[in-house]
Amino acid sequence: MTLRALHDAARKTLDPVHYDYVAGGADEERVLSANESAFDRYLLLPRILCGSETRDTTVRLPGARRAAPVFVAPTAFHRLMHPDGERATARAAAAEGAVLVTGTAATTAVDAVVAAAREAAPDPAVWFQLYLHPRREVTEALVRRAEQAGCTALVVTVDSAVFGRHTRDLRNGFTDLPPGHAAENMRDLPGAPPGTLTDIPMSAAPTWRDFAELARMTALPVLVKGILHPADARLALGHGASGVIVSNHGGRQCDAVPAALDCLPAVVDAVAGRTPVLMDGGVRRGSDIAVALALGATAVGVGRPVMWGLAAEGEAGVRAVLATLRDEYDHTLALCGGRRNADLTKDMVVRRGETR
Ligand SMILES: Cc1cc2nc3c(=O)[nH]c(=O)nc-3n(C[C@H](O)[C@H](O)[C@H](O)COP(=O)(O)O)c2cc1C
Ligand SMILES: CCCCC(=O)C(=O)O
Secondary structure, X not given: OOHHHHHHHHHHHOOHHHHHHHHOOEOOOHHHHHHHHHHHOEEEOOOOOOOOOOOEOOEEEOOEEEEOOEEEOOOOOHHHOOOOHHHHHHHHHHHOXXXXXXXXXXXXXXXXXXXXXXXXXXOOOEEEEEOOOOOHHHHHHHHHHHHHHOOOEEEEEOOOOOOOOEHHHHHHOOOOOOOOOXXXXXXXXXXXXXXXXXXXXXXXXXXXXXXXXXXXXXXXXXXXXXXXXXXXXXXXXXXXOOEEEEOOHHHOOOOOOOOHHHHHHHHHHHHOOOOOEEEEOOOOOHHHHHHHHHOOOOEEEEOHHHHHHHHHHHHHHHHHHHHHHXXXXXXXXXXXXXXXXXXXXHHHEEEOOOOO
16 A cells, blocks of 8 residues: 555544644645745666675664664554554564654653563664753653653653644544543652643743753653754754754644755754764655755654554554555665765765756
8 A cells, every 4th residue: 555545544543633633734835835845856876887796775774773764653442543552663664664653742641652662673762752841850750750661761842832733633523532532641750649641741931951850860862852943953962862853843833934855954964973873754655765864854753644554554553654654765776876875975966857
């Protein structure tokens, strides 16, 4: 099944309100469409007679050995997509060798997510995404929960000082999870009565000091997700980050920012090889991966395509999404004369209408 077919199948099976929750973006959804169309403006300029029958497409990432160059970006509420929810996503990602970023908004607790990943592969990489809570003890409890579950890295999302205005959700009145579903990682946190849930923090209060404090409270590598300005990428490194993720939250936060892909080159320059630079937003085909890697990304994340695969066919659907992207990417790499990811270089990307 192609990604397009999985999307169409997901749309048919899902409650339209849940479909809109995933498909939608903030405000006028300008950034949502910009993320995808940015890839149409870049084209590949292949090299010839320098390839190989077999190619190595694995990457080294913090807290992951020999991972695929495509990771599963953190997305909320997988059990709205399929009854197997995050467990299915975890098994699929582990089987395909892709990092799974699960997070505070998962509808399955992180220890169960890691356990499911281990059913599919002996050494899976599951990272945990969180927001900085204004109360340090809540952040620390989440960090310990992720460590004890066996997560191999943390991802701190920094683009959500306030929750984006999701136009479709506001129109549909989608404000709460249906009964029987909850953000399970937010249960039993400090300061809340046993068994109850703490709200997922979206707060403008945290600063780089709080980030540095988090990075110091754990031995796990910590990545920062939601970087667009190159100066913030430098600040992230200065405050203990082990990697940065260029992202505009899939067009769901500020609706007046550039496409994620367009922010990538300046961040890559700012980081200058000191840590991996990941990106997400609008990746829909193997050649998109090749363009992002040529522009300096170490790996790319996919959000919505994974949700469509999950909704359409559960674990098999997520596997199909990840396998398809990897196969398409490998095919593109071959056509570009590459043997490994690093063979894709900046000079091999041109703007539409321009050549070198
Ligand atoms: C339904 C949905 C839920 C999301 N939930 C989260 C979240 O809980 N935490 C987070 O950091 N990002 C979240 N994101 C953003 C994704 O991690 C990622 O940045 C984005 O989806 C990438 O764009 P793409 O969907 O075009 O691949 C969410 C995105 C979607 C579509
Ligand atoms: C409170 C859950 C956060 C989900 C999220 O980040 C999104 O829908 O974009």
